[in-house]
Amino acid sequence: xxxxxxxxVSAEEEIFHGTVTMVIATGxxxxxxxxxxxxxxxxxxxxxxxxxxxxxxxxxxxYVSGGILEVQPQVVTVLADTAIRAKDLDEASxxxxxxxAEKLLANRSDAMEIAEAQAQLAQAVAQLxxxxxxxxxxxx
Amino acid sequence: MAGTKxxxxxxxxxQNTRKVTSALEMVSASKIRRAQDKMRASRPYARLxxxxxxxxxxxxxxxxxxxxxxxxxxxxxxxxxxxxDRGLCGGLxxxxxxxxxxxxxxxxxxxxxxxxxxxxxxxxxxxRRLKVNLVGSVTHLGESPQVAQLIGVIKVMLDGFTExxxxxxxxxxxxxxxxxxxxxxTDQLLPLPPSDxxxxxxxxxxxxEPDPATVLDSVLTRYVESLVxxxxxxxxxxxxxxxxxxxxxxxxxxxxxxxxxxxxxxKARQAAITQEISEIVGGAAxx
Numbered sequence: 001x002x003x004x005x006x007x008x009v010s011a012e013e014e015i016f017h018g019t020v021t022m023v024i025a026t027g028x029x030x031x032x033x034x035x036x037x038x039x040x041x042x043x044x045x046x047x048x049x050x051x052x053x054x055x056x057x058x059x060x061x062x063y064v065s066g067g068i069l070e071v072q073p074q075v076v077t078v079l080a081d082t083a084i085r086a087k088d089l090d091e092a093s094x095x096x097x098x099x100x101a102e103k104l105l106a107n108r109s110d111a112m113e114i115a116e117a118q119a120q121l122a123q124a125v126a127q128l129x130x131x132x133x134x135x136x137x138x139x140x
Numbered sequence: 141m142a143g144t145k146x147x148x149x150x151x152x153x154x155q156n157t158r159k160v161t162s163a164l165e166m167v168s169a170s171k172i173r174r175a176q177d178k179m180r181a182s183r184p185y186a187r188l189x190x191x192x193x194x195x196x197x198x199x200x201x202x203x204x205x206x207x208x209x210x211x212x213x214x215x216x217x218x219x220x221x222x223x224x225d226r227g228l229c230g231g232l233x234x235x236x237x238x239x240x241x242x243x244x245x246x247x248x249x250x251x252x253x254x255x256x257x258x259x260x261x262x263x264x265x266x267x268r269r270l271k272v273n274l275v276g277s278v279t280h281l282g283e284s285p286q287v288a289q290l291i292g293v294i295k296v297m298l299d300g301f302t303e304x305x306x307x308x309x310x311x312x313x314x315x316x317x318x319x320x321x322x323x324x325x326t327d328q329l330l331p332l333p334p335s336d337x338x339x340x341x342x343x344x345x346x347x348x349e350p351d352p353a354t355v356l357d358s359v360l361t362r363y364v365e366s367l368v369x370x371x372x373x374x375x376x377x378x379x380x381x382x383x384x385x386x387x388x389x390x391x392x393x394x395x396x397x398x399x400x401x402x403x404x405x406x407k408a409r410q411a412a413i414t415q416e417i418s419e420i421v422g423g424a425a426x427x
Contacts, residue, residue, distance in 0.1 A: 009188060011287045011366045013181040029349045042196070043349035044358055068359060070192055070346070077188050079362065083288035093292030094299065097276035101258070104268045104277055 004036040006052055008062055010080040015062055022053040023076045025069055032069070034076055041071040050078055144412065147405040151398055158394035164228065165387035168380040171283065172319065175377035178284065179316070182370055189363045193332075196359070199345040200352050207360045210331050211307045216253040218275075218297045218306040219244075220329065222313040222371050223263035224379040225280055230386035232314055232378060233262045236324040240312050243326065244272060255306060257293045259372065275300070285372045287365055294365050301330050313371035314378035320385065322378035327371075329364055 006023055008016040023034040026048035034041075045067045052060050064080040071077075197208070221240060223233050244254050257276040258264040264277045276296035281289055300306035309330040315323045348355055 007184070007188065009185045011182055011185045011362075011369050012178070014184050027349055040346045041349070042192070042346040042355050044355060068192075068355070068362070072195075077192070079185060079189060079192075079359075081362070082286060083291065085291075090291055090295050093288075094276070094295035095292070097257070097278055097292035097296050100279070101264075101274045101277040104264055105274060 002036040003055055004034075004038075005075040006078075007075065008050060008052075008064075008078040008080060010064075010067075010082045012082050015080060016052065016060065018052075018054070020052040020054055020076075023069075023078075024051040024053075025049075025064075025078065027069065034069075034071055037073075038071050038076075040073065041069075043069050045069050045078070045080075047084060050080075144405055144408045147401055147408060151401045151405065154394050154397050154401065158391050158398070161387045161390040161394065165384050165391060168384035168387065172377060172380045172384065174283075175373065175380055176316075179370070179373045179377055182366070182373060186363070186366045186370060189359065189366060192359060193356075193363060196346070196352065196356050200356075203352060203356075205353070205356050205360055206302060207330055207364070208332050214252055214307040216255060216306050217247055218255040218257065218300060218309040219326075220257045220293070220297060220309065220311045220368060220371075221259065221263045221267070222311070222368075222375045223258070223260035223266070224375065225261040226379075227262070228386065229379050229383040232322060232382040233266075236312065236314055237263075237266055239324045239326070241270075255297075255300065257297055259290070259293060259368075260375075281372060281376075283376075285369065285376065287369050290365060290368055290372065294368055298330075298361065298364065311368060311371050313375045314382075316374045316377040316381065319381045322382055327367070329367060332360070332363075 003019045003021050004023075006016065006018060006020045007014075021036070023032075025032050025034075026046045027043040028046055029043065032043070045064060047065045048063070050062045050064055052062075054060065062080070064078065065082065065084045067078060067080040069076070069078050219240065221236075223236065227233075247254050253273065255273045255275045256263075256267050258267050258274060259278055260281070261279045264274075264279055267274050276293040278289060278293050297306065297309050301309055308328065311327045311329045313325060315325040317323055
């Protein structure tokens, strides 16, 4: 039986690496079954399963939350997303990042000033202690 | 015996400090390994993606994605700055910020405005005090940062670039060279520097689903994200390495200090005893 190399990777880890007889995934335009000698193809994946059929006849399943599938003459590559991607979801997280920055700029007072005040307090206490010690020494 | 008691307390307190610093040192030493593993695990993704971009770019010579187009007139640049969330890691953050500040000054002198996106608590608190435009921020990525946490801040920059507000985007982080050396680095994210050696020779083109532009768009977005993600991992490994080295130095200093104090203490104790004996002897002689 002819085989093809298959790599499934995500940004965070390598998920699968090996020789397979078939890769089955859910593309954006529909279900795909990739056998060896498939024409070069590149497509976006929908969230769902990626199945690979191993030489031994076993099957392995991986869940991907989207990504890109690429077929080259000798290798099938799946670049899996680690998070569900959708335009409005992305926009929501972008907005969150912006809000975070605005919040930082708006209340410059809190954490930073507390830290500064604490530092000043520690300094003042140290000075007081030094003064006290001096006074003690003078008495002797 | 008044002096000796004070010295004893001081020794005790330095010993406690040493306990803390050496604990921190050991914790960081064990975390470096994990951070390095993560760095290694994330490399195949970026490599395969670069290959893919090379293929697409080669097959579609006429189509150029906005992310790959160089702009002549640079009016505003964006910086994605990755820092640590916590301190006690030597000069790691301050070195990075100093280098960045120099670059920002340079830009401002040339009349180029600067937008900043801050990743990590230290960058966020540092840049809100400066006269720069902080447009996005994310903090507390934790020990295992995830791409999902970074999507938002990156999108802020990508949108700015696509809409033409920002003409160039840089990534600023600490590159992990080895445990002793971390290098403050600035890489250009956008426009993507042309891939040179990576384009392998081939005479085939893909079937695109749905079409080259859409596919390339999502590939490039993910590529930029993976670069930032890798920067975050590099910075994490650097943080632990820097903290380990700083804490080791602190522990060594504490040990040295304890030694000196112990010497002083012994001398004071002996002096006190000698004095006591001579007083007793003097007293006996007087009787």
